[in-house]
Amino acid sequence: MVFQPQEPSFLCWLSSAPSSSIMGVAYSVGEVDHLYTFFVQWSPNIYMQGSKKHRKPRHFRKKNPNDPASEGKEVAAINTLRSKPVSNLSSAANWEIITVKQTKRRLSLCSLEDSEADEQEFQEGNTLPVLSDHSQLIDHHHLKTLVAHLPQRTQGYKWYLVYSTAIHGSSLKTLYRNMAGLDSPVLLVIKDMHKKVFGAFSSDPFRISKYCYGTGETFLFTFSPDFQQYKWSGENSYFVSGDLESLQIGGGGGGFALWLDADLYHGASFSCPTFHNPTLSTHQDFIVQDVEVWTLKN
Structure with a gap:
């Protein structure tokens, strides 16, 4: 009763x-x-x-x-x-x-134990997502590792290629234009001239904004040399911001965790309080070889 x-x-x-x-x-x-x-x-x-x-x-x-x-x-x-x-x-x-x-x-x-058990069960049985196009930057190993660290709400979603320098040319303006109207999370993947692959998952598509946007689901990653994920530290909410001159991810400590210029040619990566990350590339300033942006939606 x-x-x-x-x-x-x-x-x-x-x-x-x-x-x-x-x-x-x-x-x-x-x-x-x-x-x-x-x-x-x-x-x-x-x-x-x-x-x-x-x-x-x-x-x-x-x-x-x-x-x-x-x-x-x-x-x-x-x-x-x-x-x-x-x-x-x-x-x-x-x-x-x-x-x-x-x-x-x-x-x-009890809820925490159940959540950890569900996460472990998913990790053991996750499958690779379906990609709309062939990726020039993500191989089978990268894909398998990334999908295991994405938010659970995106599991099973198809990956759609929104922007690629190999297809659309090197232009931040084109990147923004291709994302107009999107309301799904995106994955930014960068390869520099030293063949290092790294990037960021953003809870919101990239857009021009006067203020920072995004949620705590946003994180950084690198495959240099092994996979490392840098989640939100909780210290600030400087997730993503951008204008016609640059795209910035993370901040608050004098430098951005990830920065790309308007031509998607020069980039920079610094440690910042938002993610407590080290430099993602080999050097703080790097030259971009290729960029891909994927959106994840059902």
């Missing part, structure tokens, strides 16, 4: 043993009569004295926080209840009464 009060007074959890299931009951002033009836049916030897026919429900009132004796009465009542046998539980001495705060913490821990 479950009670869902509109104005709960407190929440009590009872456990018959450390390894057993936990039972919780919440009640309000407006439902104590129903609650008392439930306890009478559950353990009549405790709650019934004399004839049931003439027994009236007990009435409770809200605890007065200014009454120092009220807390002592509650403790005495709980101790009395624990000292009496209960037919449906193995041992009343093993009951545990915990606070709402403790309950929420336990539920949070």
Whole structure:
């Protein structure tokens, strides 16, 4: 039996043993009569004295926080209840009464364990996405590694090639124009003249904006030499910004985590507070060989 009060007074959890299931009951002033009836049916030897026919429900009132004796009465009542046998539980001495705060913490821990289990299950069974075009920069190994680190909401989405320097030429303006109207996340992949492959996942498509945009899903990555992912640190929200002169990702520390000029020829990468990343390329200033941008949508 479950009670869902509109104005709960407190929440009590009872456990018959450390390894057993936990039972919780919440009640309000407006439902104590129903609650008392439930306890009478559950353990009549405790709650019934004399004839049931003439027994009236007990009435409770809200605890007065200014009454120092009220807390002592509650403790005495709980101790009395624990000292009496209960037919449906193995041992009343093993009951545990915990606070709402403790309950929420336990539920949070359970949710975290379930989330980690789901992530591990996905990591073991993930499949490669379908690409609309052949990539000049991402091979099978890159693709398999990247897809395992993308937000779970994008898993199973098809990858569409939005921009490629090999197809569309080297122009930031063209990159913006090809993304006009998009509302799906994008993946920026760069290869420099030292054959290093790196880039960024953005929760929002690239566009010209006076202010920074994006969410904490945005992250940086590099395959130089092994794959490394740099997630949002939480220190600031300088995810992505851009104008006709450049595209910037990350910032706040005197330099951008990733910067590309209007011709998509010169680039730069510095450590920044947004992602706590090192330089993604071999050098802080680099020459771009190729750029690809993919959008992920269902």
